[in-house]
Amino acid sequence: MTNDQPPPPPEARGSRAEPPSLTKSPFDSDTFTSATFVTVGRGPYLAVAAVWLITRVGMVLLLLRDNLGIGGVRREVDLYRYWYGQFAQGTFPPGDVTWQYPPGAGLVIMSPGILPWLTYVQAFVALTLLADAAVTAALARADSARLTHGAWIWVCGLPLLLHLPLARYDVQTTALAVLALLALTARSTAAHQLGGALAGIGAMVKVWPALALIGTPRGRTTREAWTAAVVAALALLATLALFFSESLGFLRQQGSRGIQIESLGGTALALAEAGGIWPGRVEFRYGAFEYVGPYVSSLGHLALLLTVVAFGWLLLWRVRAHRWTAATPLDAALTAVLLFTVTSRVISPQYMIWLLGLAAVCLTSRSTVMRPVALLLLPAAALSSLAYPVLYDHVVAGTAQGLTVMVLRNGLLLAATLLAARRLWTSTVTGPPEESA
Numbered sequence: 255m256t257n258d259q260p261p262p263p264p265e266a267r268g269s270r271a272e273p274p275s276l277t278k279s280p281f282d283s284d285t286f287t288s289a290t291f292v293t294v295g296r297g298p299y300l301a302v303a304a305v306w307l308i309t310r311v312g313m314v315l316l317l318l319r320d321n322l323g324i325g326g327v328r329r330e331v332d333l334y335r336y337w338y339g340q341f342a343q344g345t346f347p348p349g350d351v352t353w354q355y356p357p358g359a360g361l362v363i364m365s366p367g368i369l370p371w372l373t374y375v376q377a378f379v380a381l382t383l384l385a386d387a388a389v390t391a392a393l394a395r396a397d398s399a400r401l402t403h404g405a406w407i408w409v410c411g412l413p414l415l416l417h418l419p420l421a422r423y424d425v426q427t428t429a430l431a432v433l434a435l436l437a438l439t440a441r442s443t444a445a446h447q448l449g450g451a452l453a454g455i456g457a458m459v460k461v462w463p464a465l466a467l468i469g470t471p472r473g474r475t476t477r478e479a480w481t482a483a484v485v486a487a488l489a490l491l492a493t494l495a496l497f498f499s500e501s502l503g504f505l506r507q508q509g510s511r512g513i514q515i516e517s518l519g520g521t522a523l524a525l526a527e528a529g530g531i532w533p534g535r536v537e538f539r540y541g542a543f544e545y546v547g548p549y550v551s552s553l554g555h556l557a558l559l560l561t562v563v564a565f566g567w568l569l570l571w572r573v574r575a576h577r578w579t580a581a582t583p584l585d586a587a588l589t590a591v592l593l594f595t596v597t598s599r600v601i602s603p604q605y606m607i608w609l610l611g612l613a614a615v616c617l618t619s620r621s622t623v624m625r626p627v628a629l630l631l632l633p634a635a636a637l638s639s640l641a642y643p644v645l646y647d648h649v650v651a652g653t654a655q656g657l658t659v660m661v662l663r664n665g666l667l668l669a670a671t672l673l674a675a676r677r678l679w680t681s682t683v684t685g686p687p688e689e690s691a
Contacts (some may be wrong), residue, residue: 299394302405306390309413310383316417317379323643327421328375334363334423335374346500352541357494357501358458362423379420385429386412386419389611396436397618404618407628411610414635415603418642422604423459428611430456431463431587435615438470438479438583446475450482457483458490462591462608468568469586471578512544512554514600515649516641518668519553520545521660524652536650542600543650557599564593567675575682581619582682588612588624589678592671601664603638609670610635623677630670637663 320328333352340347341364347353366377393405412419419425430452437449449466456463467483470476495501513519515536523545526532534547544550568590575582591612595605613628640659641649648656 298398302390302394302409305406306387306409309409310386313413313417313420314379314383317420320417322416324646325643327416327418327643331375331378331421334378337363338367338374341498344498346498348500351539354540356458356461357498358455358490359423359460360494360498362426362459365426378423382420382423382425385426389425389429389432389614392433392436393614393618396439396615403625404614404616407617407632408610408614411614411632411635412607414632414639415606416639416643418603418639419607422607424604424607427456427460427463428607430459431466431608432611432615434463434466435584435587435612436618438466438475439580439619443474443478446470446478447482450479451486453479454483454486455490458487462594465590465594466583466587468572468590469583471583512539512546512599513550513557514602515543515545516603516660516664517557517599517601518596518664519557519599520601521657521664523547523550523553524657524660528652528657536652542602554599557597560597561594564597568593571679571683577682579619579621579681581616581622581624582678584612584616584619585622585624585674585678585681588616588627589671589674592627592667592674596664596667596671601667603642606631606635606638623681624674627670627674627677630666630673634663634666634670637666 316322317328320326337347337350337353337360340350341360346357346360365381366372366374369377369380372380390405390409393408397404412425434449434452434456437445437452440446440449453463453466456466464483467476467479470479491501513523515524523532523534527534532547532549534545534550536543537546538544539546568586571586588609591608595601595609598605609631613624613631616622616624617628637659641656641663645655645659649660650656
């Protein structure tokens with residue numbers, strides 16, 4: 255039996271949704287971003303892959319020439335190769351003032367040995383690019399619903415540092431922290447343990463990845479992640495101490511560091527010297543240019559005190575916080591590393607690699623409060639590459655150009671730190687507690 259009645263009009267069909275407005279601007283949509291045009295199918299992944307490939311080829315070409323500014327960016331890899339020879343003899347660099355890294359860094363320094371058909375430099379750069387690609391893929395996967403923020407910050411932000419990321423092992427360290435944070439966002443116990451283990455290994459490589467755990471939710475997640483981190487770190491430390499001598503020798507060198515010219519304290523001394531109110535000078539010490547003169551020691555102690563204060567603030571935040579979102583562990587990690595960066599006696603340009611990676615992880619979450627912080631870090635990264643290597647001779651000499659670059663770069667870092675701390679506090683401490691679902 256057929257129904258000969260005509261179909262009801264659209265407004266009578268019981269549709270609950272209003273028809274979309276054909277005249278409404280797409281810019282009015284909450285989900286519109288600058289990369290909306292590539293949000294269909296595999297478009298986002300292809301776009302990220304294409305930009306990654308183009309920019310990384312450019313970075314490799316810059317490294318091959320290595321003649322921007324003072325040049326010599328690749329010399330750090332030559333130092334790694336020298337240390338590689340020390341490890342081959344079963345010892346960490348004994349009495350070497352330039353070795354200032356935790357013992358886990360030795361694994362990264364030794365890793366080019368797994369590619370014996372390449373030279374040390376070639377193998378190191380290849381493994382750095384592999385770690386870079388792993389970070390990009392992990393960010394893209396985590397941000398698959400809105401592939402317009404996290405992965406793009408990393409892919410486009412890293413080349414702002416020119417070829418320096420390819421000649422430092424900080425990309426590998428950042429990869430451990432990024433993967434740890436992404437694992438912590440999952441709900442399973444195994445993921446939390448994996449994230450904790452990666453953070454613990456990262457802490458043995460360059461200390462700061464331990465801060466990735468500062469924002470883990472209280473209770474089961476914290477117990478699982480922190481326990482795994484401690485176990486992994488101690489296991490790695492014990493293994494390296496068993497097979498290599500002088501595994502803790504870095505502590506002697508690290509404690510002797512002064513005020514590096516690129517730190518906030520260094521910028522203050524540079525301004526004082528330019529104003530004729532401080533009679534100090536710059537010397538090459540412990541593998542970097544540092545200030546030497548009156549009050550430098552006191553300024554170094556002040557920097558350490560500020561680091562302790564920053565750690566105390568983080569503990570206070572963790573005790574007071576009562577609003578936790580999916581982005582809180584990510585936002586807390588970025589804030590913590592920013593705090594420890596600006597209060598450090600040393601702010602090397604490769605520190606920006608850490609901050610870009612953590613900012614990228616934050617931007618994979620819709621609930622992050624760190625978007626303006628991430629935007630501040632992009633020009634800070636560009637200024638860092640101006641400071642080193644492009645205008646480094648001006649920075650060392652304290653010329654007007656060098657001072658301008660450092661004041662702007664460190665001013666942006668300080669602003670980003672204060673903004674991050676404020677936004678983390680107000681988003682998690684201020685206001686009534688969230689009702690449990």
